[in-house]
Amino acid sequence: MIPFKLTEELITDIENFIETKNNSALLSLLEDIHYADIAEIINELNEDEATYIIKLLESDKTSDILTELDDDVRESILGNLSAKEIAEELDELDTDDAADIVGELPKEMVQRVISEIEDREHAKDIVDLLRFDENSAGGLMAKELVKVNENWNVLTCVKEMRVQAENVTRVHSIYVVDDEGKLKGRLSLKDLLTTSTKTHIKDVYIAKVDYVNVNEKPEEVARIMSKYDLEAIPVIDEIGRLVGRITIDDIVDVIREEAEKDYQMAAGISQDVEADDSIWELTKARWPWLLIGMMGGLGAASIISGFQEALTKFPVLLIFIPLMQATAGNVGVQSSAIVVQGLANDTIKGAIWGRLGKELLLGLVNGLALAFVFLIISHFGFKTTYLESIAVGIALVTVVVNAAVIGTFIPIFLNKRGIDPAIATGPFITTSNDVLGILIYFSIAKVILGF
Amino acid sequence: MIPFKLTEELITDIENFIETKNNSALLSLLEDIHYADIAEIINELNEDEATYIIKLLESDKTSDILTELDDDVRESILGNLSAKEIAEELDELDTDDAADIVGELPKEMVQRVISEIEDREHAKDIVDLLRFDENSAGGLMAKELVKVNENWNVLTCVKEMRVQAENVTRVHSIYVVDDEGKLKGRLSLKDLLTTSTKTHIKDVYIAKVDYVNVNEKPEEVARIMSKYDLEAIPVIDEIGRLVGRITIDDIVDVIREEAEKDYQMAAGISQDVEADDSIWELTKARWPWLLIGMMGGLGAASIISGFQEALTKFPVLLIFIPLMQATAGNVGVQSSAIVVQGLANDTIKGAIWGRLGKELLLGLVNGLALAFVFLIISHFGFKTTYLESIAVGIALVTVVVNAAVIGTFIPIFLNKRGIDPAIATGPFITTSNDVLGILIYFSIAKVILGF
Numbered sequence: 023m024i025p026f027k028l029t030e031e032l033i034t035d036i037e038n039f040i041e042t043k044n045n046s047a048l049l050s051l052l053e054d055i056h057y058a059d060i061a062e063i064i065n066e067l068n069e070d071e072a073t074y075i076i077k078l079l080e081s082d083k084t085s086d087i088l089t090e091l092d093d094d095v096r097e098s099i100l101g102n103l104s105a106k107e108i109a110e111e112l113d114e115l116d117t118d119d120a121a122d123i124v125g126e127l128p129k130e131m132v133q134r135v136i137s138e139i140e141d142r143e144h145a146k147d148i149v150d151l152l153r154f155d156e157n158s159a160g161g162l163m164a165k166e167l168v169k170v171n172e173n174w175n176v177l178t179c180v181k182e183m184r185v186q187a188e189n190v191t192r193v194h195s196i197y198v199v200d201d202e203g204k205l206k207g208r209l210s211l212k213d214l215l216t217t218s219t220k221t222h223i224k225d226v227y228i229a230k231v232d233y234v235n236v237n238e239k240p241e242e243v244a245r246i247m248s249k250y251d252l253e254a255i256p257v258i259d260e261i262g263r264l265v266g267r268i269t270i271d272d273i274v275d276v277i278r279e280e281a282e283k284d285y286q287m288a289a290g291i292s293q294d295v296e297a298d299d300s301i302w303e304l305t306k307a308r309w310p311w312l313l314i315g316m317m318g319g320l321g322a323a324s325i326i327s328g329f330q331e332a333l334t335k336f337p338v339l340l341i342f343i344p345l346m347q348a349t350a351g352n353v354g355v356q357s358s359a360i361v362v363q364g365l366a367n368d369t370i371k372g373a374i375w376g377r378l379g380k381e382l383l384l385g386l387v388n389g390l391a392l393a394f395v396f397l398i399i400s401h402f403g404f405k406t407t408y409l410e411s412i413a414v415g416i417a418l419v420t421v422v423v424n425a426a427v428i429g430t431f432i433p434i435f436l437n438k439r440g441i442d443p444a445i446a447t448g449p450f451i452t453t454s455n456d457v458l459g460i461l462i463y464f465s466i467a468k469v470i471l472g473f
Numbered sequence: 474m475i476p477f478k479l480t481e482e483l484i485t486d487i488e489n490f491i492e493t494k495n496n497s498a499l500l501s502l503l504e505d506i507h508y509a510d511i512a513e514i515i516n517e518l519n520e521d522e523a524t525y526i527i528k529l530l531e532s533d534k535t536s537d538i539l540t541e542l543d544d545d546v547r548e549s550i551l552g553n554l555s556a557k558e559i560a561e562e563l564d565e566l567d568t569d570d571a572a573d574i575v576g577e578l579p580k581e582m583v584q585r586v587i588s589e590i591e592d593r594e595h596a597k598d599i600v601d602l603l604r605f606d607e608n609s610a611g612g613l614m615a616k617e618l619v620k621v622n623e624n625w626n627v628l629t630c631v632k633e634m635r636v637q638a639e640n641v642t643r644v645h646s647i648y649v650v651d652d653e654g655k656l657k658g659r660l661s662l663k664d665l666l667t668t669s670t671k672t673h674i675k676d677v678y679i680a681k682v683d684y685v686n687v688n689e690k691p692e693e694v695a696r697i698m699s700k701y702d703l704e705a706i707p708v709i710d711e712i713g714r715l716v717g718r719i720t721i722d723d724i725v726d727v728i729r730e731e732a733e734k735d736y737q738m739a740a741g742i743s744q745d746v747e748a749d750d751s752i753w754e755l756t757k758a759r760w761p762w763l764l765i766g767m768m769g770g771l772g773a774a775s776i777i778s779g780f781q782e783a784l785t786k787f788p789v790l791l792i793f794i795p796l797m798q799a800t801a802g803n804v805g806v807q808s809s810a811i812v813v814q815g816l817a818n819d820t821i822k823g824a825i826w827g828r829l830g831k832e833l834l835l836g837l838v839n840g841l842a843l844a845f846v847f848l849i850i851s852h853f854g855f856k857t858t859y860l861e862s863i864a865v866g867i868a869l870v871t872v873v874v875n876a877a878v879i880g881t882f883i884p885i886f887l888n889k890r891g892i893d894p895a896i897a898t899g900p901f902i903t904t905s906n907d908v909l910g911i912l913i914y915f916s917i918a919k920v921i922l923g924f
Contacts, residue, residue: 025697058700192704246476248729249509251722253643253704270721271702274728278699281732282814288739289810290803297815297828301835308807308839315803316843319796320850326792327855333788340784340791341777344798345770348907351802352741352766352900356759359740363733364748377748384752388759392767399771404778449803456799 026059033066040071045078057083061090064099073102085114088123097126105131109138112148116191118164118272120144121151151266159243160236162276163257163266166190169197170223172206177219179209192269194254198227203263205256207231233258236265240276241366247273283444284366288359290315290449311449318453322347322460329464331473338406339467342414343460349392349418350425350459351452357381357429358451362443365433374434378427385426389419413470417463424462425455477510484517491522496529508534512541515550524553536565539574548577556582560589563599567642569615569723571595572602602717610694611687613727614708614717617641620648621674623657628670630660643720645705649678654714656707658682684709687716691727692817698724734895735817739810741766741900762900769904773798773911780915782924789857790918793865794911800843800869801876801910802903808832808880809902813894816884825885829878836877840870864921868914875913876906 039048052060052075060079064072064087076084076099088096088111100108100123108127112120112135124132139145147165154160168186170179187193196209207229217226233256234243247255247270257266283294290311295303322343332339361377393415400411429451433443467473490499503511503526511530515523515538527535527550539547539562551559551574559578563571563586575583590596598616605611619637621630638644647660658680668677684707685694698706698721708717734745741762746755783790812828844866851862880902884894918924 056701058702248722248725250507251509253721270704270725271699274699274721274725277725277728277732281728281736285732285736285739285814286810288736289806291807291810295811296818297811301831301838304811304835305838305842308804309842311807312800312803312839312843313846315799316796316846319793319799320847320854322795322799323792323855326795333791337784340794341774342770343791343794344773344777344907344911345767347795347798348766348770348773348802348900348904349763351799351903352763353759355740355900356742356762359737359742360746360748360755363736367747380752384755387752387756388763391756391760392763395764395767396771403771404774449799449806452802453799456795460795 026056026062028059028062028066033063036063036075037067037071040067040074048075048078052079057086058090061087065092065095069098069102072099076103077107081110082114085111085119089115089119093126096123100127105134106138108135109140113140113144116164116166117144117147117151118162118266120148124148124152125156154236157240158236159234159238159240159257159268160266162240162243162272163236163268165266167197167256167264167267168193168195169199169264170209172198172200172222172224172227174223175219176214176217176221176223176226179214179223180219192254194267194269195256197231197256197264197267198223199264205231205233205258205262205264231256234268236260241280243268244273244276244280245367248277280366284362287442287444287448288355288362315449315453318449318457321457325457325460325464329468329473332464332467335473336410336467336471338404338410339414339464339471341404343463345396345414346417346421346459346463347456350421350455353385353388353422353425354429354451354455357385357426358433358443361430361433365437365443377434378430381426381430382423385423386419388426389422392422393418409471413467414463416470417466420466421459421462424458428455428458477507477513479510479513479517484514487514487526488518488522491518491525499526499529503530508537509541512538516543516546520549520553523550527554528558532561533565536562536570540566540570544577547574551578556585557589559586560591564591564595567615567617568595568598568602569613569717571599575599575603576607605687608691609687610685610689610691610708610719611717613691613694613723614687614719616717618648618707618715618718619644619646620650620715621660623649623651623673623675623678625674626670627665627668627672627674627677630665630674631670643705645718645720646707648682648707648715648718649674650715656682656684656709656713656715682707685719687711692731694719695724695727695731699728731817735813738893738895738899739806739813766900766904769900769908772908776908776912776915780919780924783915783918786924787861787918787922789855789861790865790915790922792855794914796847796865797868797872797910797914798907801872801906804836804839804873804876805880805902805906808836808877809884809894812881812884816888816894828885829881832877832881833874836874837870839877840873843873844869860922864918865914867921868917871917872910872913875909879906879909 035051036048039051064075067075072095076087079087088099091099112123115123124135127135136145136149139148151160151163151165166189168183168190170182174182183196196211196214198206198209200206207227208231209223209227213226232246232250232252234246236257236259243255246252247268253270255268256264257268259265286294291307292310295307326343396418397411397415400406400414406414432451436445437443486502487499490502515526518526523546527538530538539550542550563574566574575586578586587596587600590599602611602614602616617640619634619641621633625633634647647662649657649660651657658678659682660674660678664677683697683701683703685697687708687710694706697703698719704721706719707715708719710716737745742758743761746758777794847869848862848866851857851865857865883902887896888894
């Protein structure tokens with residue numbers, strides 16, 4: 023397919039059409055563009071232009087566009103729409119997307135928008151979904167699904183299914199519930215079609231069905247669905263009643279967002295920001311880590327000040343400060359990244375002591391190899407005495423081993439405490455290893471060189 | 474659902490059953506366990522035990538297990554199976570999974586395994602898929618799909634579809650091709666069922682269909698499918714013929730792997746490793762970055778040696794080396810991470826100069842704020858003169874601005890050259906900023922303090 027390309031010419035054309043109120047040209051231009059691409063266009067327009075387009079197009083298209091817009095753009099457009107106009111958009115959306123939008127509305131608006139929704143059943147479902155924590159299976163699920171009662175016969179079942187399926191974009195599975203609404207299993211379409219119409223559902227359904235609890239974390243839902251290759255999974259409440267369904271497209275978003283968050287944390291960015299956000303937002307996201315890094319740097323400065331004798335007696339030691347610091351930081355980040363990823367993928371098994379032992383050994387191998395390279399280079403490249411070189415080499419091995427152990431221990435510790443271990447791989451580990459590295463370096467040099 | 478838990482007791486039970494050849498106990502234990510979970514169990518067993526289980530279970534279950542195993546475990550099990558046994562597994566698998574396994578076999582084995590596959594059509598499809606680069610849409614796609622000729626009438630179409638659908642796990646879409654096999658569009662099941670049986674397909678099909686070219690990169694396929702919320706996408710060859718189909722479950726794997734790779738690169742790990750890999754593998758993956766970091770550290774050592782006067786006249790400057798280095802490294806990683814992510818998501822628009830200008834401004838804001846904090850702390854905490862503090866402060870601002878600009882420029886530059894920009898966020902940027910930071914620091918201090 024010819025991929026859609028957002029060009030400056032296209033934006034200029036659209037802005038001109040809006041300015042001259044040339045609606046027919048605008049409609050025919052946008053007609054063949056996918057809603058996800060129109061959302062990209064609107065993200066580039068100003069508030070008035072964006073609102074103009076949303077008001078111009080039909081709500082079956084604009085509702086989908088709204089779900090794809092950047093949060094701040096959507097917020098400002100919704101601010102220009104009446105409660106009735108917003109309700110019309112919500113009527114077109116699946117309950118999960120509708121609830122996400124309602125969740126972003128100002129409190130005083132929510133009540134009014136909900137009361138304007140035409141389909142009262144739909145409105146009730148949206149209100150139900152608002153109760154759930156955004157960061158849970160309940161916050162991800164939609165109410166749209168196809169379910170049949172185990173006490174129905176096949177004929178009733180087929181009739182009811184036809185009605186229900188009208189509201190469901192992709193059926194995926196037919197779920198079976200009992201009189202209390204509890205999930206009992208699922209139904210194979212094939213069995214349904216090859217069974218006598220008088221057979222009861224309870225005699226043909228498959229009792230084995232994967233499901234998740236409404237309070238389950240999105241990452242766990244993502245893990246289950248991708249491990250078992252599921253395209254949809256039913257969600258049950260605390261007493262086992264079928265309350266919703268999560269589909270794979272929502273999970274793709276969870277996986278993407280989770281990966282982005284971990285990546286940003288590893289890079290020392292504390293909020294979800296994008297390259298095109300404002301300077302203020304970007305500064306807020308970066309500032310905490312920069313400050314922690316700075317405190318680390320000042321901490322290291324204090325430590326070095328404490329070894330005054332070294333500054334005068336063995337000035338050559340000072341030139342290797344960056345080496346110690348960089349190595350400690352790198353090893354710490356490497357070790358922690360592997361552990362964090364292992365924890366996220368659930369591939370870390372066995373006892374914590376075994377893991378630490380392995381990292382210790384790994385650090386020793388890497389540290390000895392690095393020290394070996396250092397000894398050769400320092401012999402030819404720097405005017406260090408043998409004793410000085412040996413002191414630096416031993417410090418290097420110790421720093422590496424220490425950084426590896428700390429890099430492993432901190433994420434495991436955070437994870438046990440219920441804190442997202444991804445936070446550990448950022449400048450947090452780098453900084454603490456920087457400072458510890460300097461301390462270890464000078465302490466070992468002091469013992470060996472005796473200042 | 475009660476999540477499957479891999480316990481040591483379970484492994485011990487299974488090992489005991491294997492040792493005592495208690496097949497019935499083993500079969501009844503494994504019967505209710507999902508193939509993805511059995512794969513996890515087998516990953517923990519030794520080669521003989523693993524092979525025993527694969528030979529014991531039926532090939533409709535073991536074929537799925539094989540696709541989920543760790544690469545090295547699968548390789549050693551396949552080494553213990555005959556060509557005929559492997560062919561039986563392949564007969565059960567979809568063509569894409571089968572081709573992946575054949576691609577891992579030793580060359581001398583491929584021919585023999587292929588010739589043992591019972592379903593010759595299936596064997597031909599697998600051979601077709603082997604031609605494609607693993608890192609392309611062709612390498613991801615399966616041959617299983619439902620397609621109808623535009624010249625058929627609805628009756629023929631329904632008959633043919635029934636036959637084809639037997640080999641396809643999930644139908645998703647019905648594709649329409651012409652006599653030459655070129656993709657023309659898709660068919661809605663609803664239209665098919667509500668149209669007279671004599672109508673020709675060419676009169677009812679929908680010409681608008683998303684597709685990708687067989688040479689498209691997996692990341693681009695993932696981007697398209699997740700942007701347009703597609704659960705399956707057809708693949709065409711160079712002259713437009715429908716040759717395969719990619720489903721969302723394969724794309725979930727691509728997204729996960731891509732995210733993991735970027736994360737590991739950012740953490741300075743150059744190969745795809747897991748926490749449970751051998752010490753040797755882990756060392757290989759980490760070593761290149763450690764060596765680069767070390768070279769950076771030694772480079773910094775040379776620079777400091779070059780400023781000998783500073784060591785004697787202004788010893789206090791030396792204690793702030795870690796501060797400069799840590800700040801430069803952190804800012805560089807932050808800037809590059811945002812750009813790398815923006816490039817990956819295709820959210821970076823506009824000219825490179827605008828982007829650099831923004832980072833420059835951002836660096837200036839952050840740098841000035843950090844320098845302000847530094848001046849306060851150094852005044853109370855360290856015995857620096859006013860001039861020394863000002864020199865360090867100005868150096869700090871310059872180092873931050875420089876790191877921000879470099880962190881932005883390098884990924885954009887690499888991307889333009891067709892190199893994966895993710896490589897830039899690792900110790901590569903940290904290291905070059907470390908070294909540059911020290912150089913800038915001493916140069917500015919030299920100008921201001923005049924040594």
